Amino acid sequence: MTSFTLTPEVLRHPDSYKWTLYPQEVLPLWVADMDFAPAPSIVAALKDRLEHGLGYHLLRGDPDLTRLLGARLEQQGVPPLPEGGMRFLPGVVPGLYAAVLGLTAPGDDVLSFTPIYPPFLSAIRDHGRTARTVPLLQGELGWDIDWAALEQAVTPATRLLMLCHPHNPTGRVWTREELAGLAAFALRHRLWVVSDELHADLSFQGPHTPFVTISPELEQRTLTVTGPCKAYNTAGLGIGAMYSHNLALLDRVTQASAGVMGHPSAMSVTMWRAALQDDGAWLAAVLDQLRQNRDRVTAWAATVPLLRYSPPEATYLAWLDLTRHPRAADMQAFLLSEAKVALNDGPPFGDGYQGFVRLNFATSPEILEEALTRIGRALAQE
Ligand SMILES: Cc1ncc(COP(=O)(O)O)c(C=O)c1O
Structure with a gap:
């Protein structure tokens, strides 16, 4: 855990869209929020x-x-x-x-x-x-x-x-x-x-x-x-x-x-x-964590057959091409039910993106690891 990573118990506030849309056993790696506490200077100003x-x-x-x-x-x-x-x-x-x-x-x-x-x-x-x-x-x-x-x-x-x-x-x-x-x-x-x-x-x-x-x-x-x-x-x-x-x-x-x-x-x-006006230390630490998480996703992706992926140069979103997988036709729903991981589905991002999913890796290394393990296991079982 980093100093700014919030726990699932804290994140699962009833008003959180990311953490309440899906049942509790599902890891939510979808909508583009980070599982991180805001910078201390922002909290103090508020x-x-x-x-x-x-x-x-x-x-x-x-x-x-x-x-x-x-x-x-x-x-x-x-x-x-x-x-x-x-x-x-x-x-x-x-x-x-x-x-x-x-x-x-x-x-x-x-x-x-x-x-x-x-x-x-x-x-x-x-x-x-x-x-x-x-x-x-x-x-x-x-x-x-x-x-x-x-x-x-x-x-x-x-x-x-x-x-x-x-x-x-x-x-x-x-x-x-x-x-x-x-x-x-x-x-x-x-x-x-x-x-x-x-x-x-x-x-x-x-x-x-x-x-x-x-x-x-x-x-x-x-x-x-x-x-x-x-x-x-x-x-x-x-x-x-x-x-x-x-x-x-x-x-x-x-x-x-x-x-x-x-x-x-x-x-x-x-x-x-x-x-x-912040001194930049919080953002630098967040970027450092995001880079580590991005690199972890990249290393993981290299081990997953049929997955195509290019490491993002910015942001905390990984755009995963699973169009060659047998479950491409219902990939988001398949990973939700079989891996218990919620990702964004490809089609709203434009025509032709069925079989793609977007994974938000702005979370703790522990949650990311668990999600990647579950996704890898589900994809392998088909
Ligand atoms: C490129 C881009 N524009 C806009 C937004 C949303 O901005 P806002 O919530 O301020 O409307 C997002 C959210 O993920 C985004 O990725």
Whole structure:
């Protein structure tokens, strides 16, 4: 056990989605929460905030949070944002929906790579836009962009490219060369780009390269969404931000969601400020544990016949290809009933992903070991 790992007894709080959806004998390695306690500085800031009443938080935007996040982005190489270039959201997914509403019209086409975090697809489809999905190529060394398929997917009605960087569920961290290729593609076809960089702080590849750092021209066509909930494990508090150097673009998105977005809660703002002011020791320890867990999954995967898998370069999600296994047609249900391990099923991540499952390894080494043993045993018995 690490100092920050919580026990199943503690995690099985009746309000926990991850730990209560399945019966108690099931190990929940599905929804993207970490089984880790929040950073002590965040807990202290939240306790302090509670001492001061819970009235409306600064409704015109929190200047400290704007400054702190702006400084963090500049450290990552993002050119300073104009006044009003950063706007807060109640979560990152609302930002994805608002971006689709503001930057496209019903009937327009929107590009996304698959497999993809399912709300990308629902954000496109729920309001009458068409998803033009481009499957990533599964090479020996990992998941790659199929550049020819990307070109072919563009239609006269295509307005927007939705990028997930780092990518959920494959864990790819797009390289500067790949980002430059995507930038050239977006400029060539005059597309807007929404870049979801929520997993940026969970990279095993070193500092994050924000998509907008690729070129000044691209800054004018890009809206980036981000938030603290993956790196700091605070999804229960809900907050996010969208930023762009193009204020007209942000205005379109803000107007398209006028009145329905709500405002971030006082506790969520306090949490994000504390996260941005933390000394970094907690996050470094978490990343260290995640890297060890990732390496353990990689070593295990090499021993499982019929399994294809590429180690993620970021995040705590392992995207397992079991399409060659005899139980591929009901893999998630099979592992739930036979291994008593709950994973995310492949099909919501896009067409063609039956037989894939997503495993969340942000848990204690003990729980991970038990889950891998159970999965390996169940797969071998068929
Ligand atoms: C890429 C990505 N975007 C957005 C979200 C959800 O963000 P929020 O809970 O702030 O809406 C997730 C959650 O796993 C995610 O992986």
